[in-house]
Amino acid sequence: MTDTKTNTGDVDDFIAEADTGARAPKGRFNRNVLWAVPLIWSLFQLWIASPIPYEIGFGVVNNAQARSIHLAFAVFLAFTAFPTFKSSPRHTIPIHDWIVALVGAFCAGYLYLFWDGLADRSGAPNQMDIAAAVVGIALLMEAARRSLGLPLMAVAAVFLAYVFFGSYSWLPDVIQWRGASVERAMSHMWLTTEGVFGVALGVSSGFVFLFVLFGALLNQAGAGNYFLSLAFATLGHLRGGPAKAAVIASAATGLISGSSIANVVTTGTFTIPLMKKVGFSPSKAGAVEVSSSINGVLTPPVMGAVAFLMTEYVGISYVEVVKSAIVPAAISYVALVYIVHLEALKMGMKGTSRMNPVIFILSAVFIICIGIIIAGGTLYIAGLAVGAAESLLGAAATYVIIALFLAGYVLAVWYAAKGPDLELSVESMQNLPPTREIFKSGIYYLLPILLLMYLLMVERKSPGFSAFWSASFMLLTLLTQKPLKAFFRGEGQIKARIVEGFWEVTEGLIAGARNMIGLACAMAVAGIIVGSVTLTGVGQVMAEFVEFLSGGNLMLMLVFVALISIILGMGLPTTANYIVVSSLMASVVVELGAQNGLIVPLIAVHMFVFYFGIMADVTPPVGLASFAAAAISGGDPLRTGFQAFFYSIRTALLPFLFIFNTDLLLLDVTLLQAIMVFVVALIAMLVFASGTMGWFLVRSRLWESVVLVVVALTLFRPGFWLDQIQDPFVQMPPAEIFALAEEAPPDGELRVGLEGMTLDGDFVSSTFLLPLGDVGADGFTRLSQTAGLDLVERDGQIVVDLLAFGGTAEQMGIDFDWIVTTIEVEAERMPKEIFFIPALLVLGLIALIQRRRMPNRDEEALA
Structure with missing residues (x-):
């Protein structure tokens, strides 16, 4: 205290x-x-x-x-x-x-x-x-x-x-351009x-402000305290419980806040002192809070405003962005809970609960899955009910639905009013009522979040529309929650409670706007950088520079892009960092990937940049979240930052996996595949955490840590080993392109190798994924109408004869007179998942070896 x-x-x-x-x-x-x-x-x-x-x-x-x-x-x-x-x-x-x-x-x-x-x-x-x-x-x-x-x-x-x-001559020729007058530049x-x-700035004005305001109103109403108390009541009795509670509380706070710094201060004020009390050093306590809080930026629906920018830059729906973000965010948080558990084991901490760590992790995953299923089922049933009401009642259905929703809110407040309100202090966190009582005390806070997700996911409304109505409901909640509780408890003073609610509404509106000052300025200044890129064409120069440094090697190029993101992150907010790096480097990753025969979806590239961008608030020497945590813990800011960066290594691993295994982003997978991806990726992330932390069942030897990391990477990307044994594609002659295009399934794609000179005189040799649209036409027509290019046979070669203006092929960078060099068709080979078997067997062997070294199994079973 x-x-x-x-x-x-x-x-x-x-x-x-x-x-x-x-x-x-x-x-x-x-x-x-x-x-x-x-x-x-x-x-x-x-x-x-x-x-x-x-x-x-x-x-x-x-x-x-x-x-x-x-x-x-x-x-x-x-x-x-x-x-x-x-x-x-x-x-x-x-x-x-x-x-x-x-x-x-x-x-x-x-x-x-x-x-x-x-x-x-x-x-x-x-x-x-x-x-x-x-x-x-x-x-x-x-x-x-x-x-x-x-x-x-x-x-x-x-x-x-x-x-x-x-345009100055003292600049290297490779980056010179003709320059711009003041009139042209300022006009642009x-x-x-x-x-x-x-x-x-359009995203900031249209979407982000409303989401930040929604979060500020939700926090003003007491939801932040509710989520924090719920996390502590559920996890505080476990080994290293306050640290585990800090992780979960930061994840919940991330639902309503796009700022990692605000997340650190909101939850860290309570979690950091309690972490220190159970044995965490100031730097480790601060680092746990920082790692948890920056991961809050990964958590839908806000995602630090980046989700809304992605919808504009990538050209996909908000729902698709959330779908791509959900699995990485979930496994990253579960892994951080596990890292905290390993730290507690290494420091010999004890808990008041006797729960096996494996059972604890499985229970946590089960609870998360059940929560997602319940939330999804609730939204689905709500969608069916709304549809039925609209078909039965017509235009009157809207008013009936609103009335029922408000009645549900009043009923939830009545239920919450049966118990006392939660207190907000470090002492109260150590003497919390049972989890059931805490859950009951703020159950109505879940309604605005469910409303937001319903409008976004089920009704597929725009983010601005969804945030507006959710924020409007929060204004009503702030205005009425205290008068309703006073009425249900028979306390009287209803008028005074209404006045109190009015001032809370006012304070929430002011807090939301003040939280937006820096973010709006960041969006606008990022516009200067983007405008400079579009005016000067420096993006292409950057692409050529990175390509030169990497020697055309995709992995090296990804490392350089990651380093650029981290360097820019030493002072840029996450959102501005994402805008700058995605504007400069997204096309580079796609282009070099194609040259290496790897078709990288644009969403995977933008998620890659985003994940490294979130390191902005961690990376020493200017990680603001680390400084905020150090101000609470009394620890050294740089030591806190480096420790948080070490805890975040698992977050730095995921972006590389997005590029090589897009299943993690749930791209083109079925529901069953999605479940399998989540389970395997979670196991892989926990094994990776054990390998990097040097502790599995007991302290690991160096060779055991190395093996654990290899096992984790195998589970993350089993296709790597399969590619060493069997080629993923069969090379077909260019003359087969029309026949293959005609035989492709509806909305299929064709991997085509092309090479030729651009209008600027540059030679390009790359692989392109050409869309083919519906069946019912010959190969030439499908390529022409959907992909936007006409191919003809000329001197024994298949050549690009015409390009549709603004078509897909032109947007990909394909030019006239390019030659088709090859057609790649997926080879029939064994399933890549076969490599899960040896990986899991090796994992079991390491577990058996370490189990024999456990000095006291009963003691080690404490969680």
Whole structure:
């Protein structure tokens, strides 16, 4: 408890500096501005997401205008809520900050304020347009520096410098370009949707704000405390229980928060002191919390805003992104629980429960699976019920469904009111009521999450629509939960509880907006980087550079991409890191993979980049989450960061597996296959954790650790060994392409090797996966209509004769007069899963050897 008191001030300062703004003005006017502006921002975002403007024909703004207003709020608050430097005054807003805040907001809102004039002179900006763009970009970068630190601003400055000075002769020839005038660059960056006001800021304005607001409201209502208490009541009695509870609590908090730093502070304030109390060192206690919290960013539905960006960049639905993310996130969290268990074993900790570790892991997995099945079944049944109601009641069904849902909410609050409310303190975490009582006390917190998932997964509504109605329900929950509980308990004072609920709604709206300041600035500054890439073509230069360094070797290239992500991650938030690296490197991975005969799905590449991007808040020397944890634990920030990075090695392994085994992302697998993938991948991850931690049943010898790692990699990618024995593809002559295309199944694909010169004079030899569409046509027609290329026989060779403008083949980079070199058809060979048998036998042998070394089996069985 002493540690908590000592460090609370540091933690509050850190979270304010990192997320919400460190200024706390004492003057009434300044204080009211920082109260009212975030509140108005949240109300504006709810307004434009609601159907009301369209119903009444007032207050309608298009996407570009909404982005402009969204950024104006963010820039204004960045200058008023964040001091210029750490030494700058925090209890007042200096006059110069007022000036730059207003100027910055004006420049950011320029697109909205002068929308009609800009549309009339599109492509021919006047002097005022250029001046607003120049000042706006400068102030935006300063706003990002204040709210996010120097690194993101520095990276954007480098890209901007390249835009203007990329033509200078002192640059290497390979990266030179013709350069751009101030007018062209500023118009591209600020006056169009190619730069600052591009896809990233559109996602921030349209989706992310509402999800962050939803999380803030849910936390304001007490859901964070509920999930934390539930985790401690369930796991706190086990060996290393507080650490295991920290992992599960951070996973649950990740459902409602996209910020790893906020996750660390929300749960770490309670978990870290308790971890230290049972024997974890300050650095290890902080590292467990950091590793758990950054993994919260992997957990759907928010995923640190990256999920919504992926839908735009990859061109797939949000449901597909969630499906791809769910298995890696689940096995990563279970593995972290196991790592914590191994740490507790190594330190000789005891628990009050006698449960075998294997039984514990199996029980945890079983509970997770049952939870997923129950949630999925509930959503499925709800979908059937809604469909039946709509068919029976027609238009009136909507009102009936809403009434039933609200009745269910009131019933859940009545059930929760039977027990006392949860207290929030370190002492209360050590004396919690039974799990059943805790679950009952906040069961109604599950309703908004289920509503969100129902709208997204069953109704397939847009993320913005789903988040709006879920956030609206949370506003109702905040306003009514205390009055309803007071009524059901017969406590009276209903009016006072309603007033209390109103102020909680207000505080939740303000917290949501202030949590968005840095994220909105990050999205906008990332737009500068993306705009520089599209304007200069530096992405292709980066691709050629990485290809040169890797010598065309796919594995080396992946390592370089991972290193670039980690280096950028030493200061960029996860979202900005993802935008930058995916813009530069995603096409490189796809292209080099094809050249190595490996067709890499774009979602796998983006998940690869994302997973390394989350290391942004861990990687020393500037891992902000590690500093936040160290502020709570009193440990060394760098030691905490390195320890957290070691715990996160399992997270760094997964991205490489995405590339070579897309089954982990549930791409093109059946339900039975998905279950098998989850089980095998989970076993593999636990074995990998044992190998890297040096402990399985007892402390492992070096050769045992090596064997365990090999077993894990075999389970993760059994196809590697099969490829050494049997070739995965049979090479067919190019002349067979039309016959093979005609025989392919509906919506099938054809692996085709092509080579030739591009318009830029570069020679390309690569493999492409050409879609063929439905059957019912000859091979030539299927290739032409679906893949978008006409092939003809010329001088004994199959040559690309025509390309459909904007077609699939053109988007893949195929050019005229390229020659078909080969057709690859999947070979008939033994199933790759056959290698699971020797891997599991070796695992059993290691278990048998180590079991003989166990000094006291009864004692080791304690969990």
